[in-house]
Amino acid sequence: MPKPADAVAPAGLRASALTDDLSFLLARANAIALGAGNAALSAHGLKARSYSVLVLTSGDARPSQRELAEFLRLDPSQVVSLVDELQSRDLVERLPDPSDRRANVVVATEAGRALAAAARDSARNAEERVHAQLTASDRATLAALLRALAFPDD
Template sequence: MNGRRRDLAAMIAPLQRALVAAEQPVLRAHGLSMWGYVVLDALDGEPVRTQAALAEFIGADKSRIIAVLDELENDNLLERTRDPADRRARFVAITDEGRRRHDAVQADIQRNEERVLARLPPADRAAFLRSLAALSALPASEILGD
């Protein structure tokens, strides 16, 4: 390869597609959509958000996420309450059942990830996870070079 490496996106994209595909049967088994899991995951880390802030955080259009929130609320996985300071806004919080479902899905997903990560020597695996955590925490502006 002439001392050159492949672009990060060229290396990450196929891995991401395969990991997402591996998650689909797990999500189906637990009765969740990918967006439903993304919402529960975001709420598990920050249990109360406005719908607008949640949509922005997960990179979803706030009008398109309503159906996902409705489904999760109907399944008792999250609850929405009106913001007393702004009646147009709603707070979204994960329920105990939502947290249980999220944790079960995450455990099943990570069981497969552990199998994949086992392909790396232990030191490389630890370095990969640390590096991935550091890079994924970068603000978009740093990646875009703004």
């Protein structure tokens, strides 16, 4: 299967010392995956960040905006904007937190859960295209390694 168009790099640059730098490789791989994901999610009116908020609020966790910001490693003001945009589309709602009356939790509406499920299929298809050159075993190993970096306390 051909490589994604944005993954192609001039040979002279590929031979640079930068291609031995793990942080650079992670950033480049992320940019390629993010581009493919955003392209796939655009059919649903979403981008990676709004999709992430929608998926996280579609489950049983009932996160607060603060928890979303911490988990997604975003500035809280960015999460407020993302939730505002999703709420304006009737995809999420803010509800009082039963354990803290001063706080709200963010919960996907029925329409939001349906959109999250449809968008999840599109995101998975894009992910499969980006990682097509990896075997299933390599993808599982990569996922395990990235989880270890993303969640070192687990």
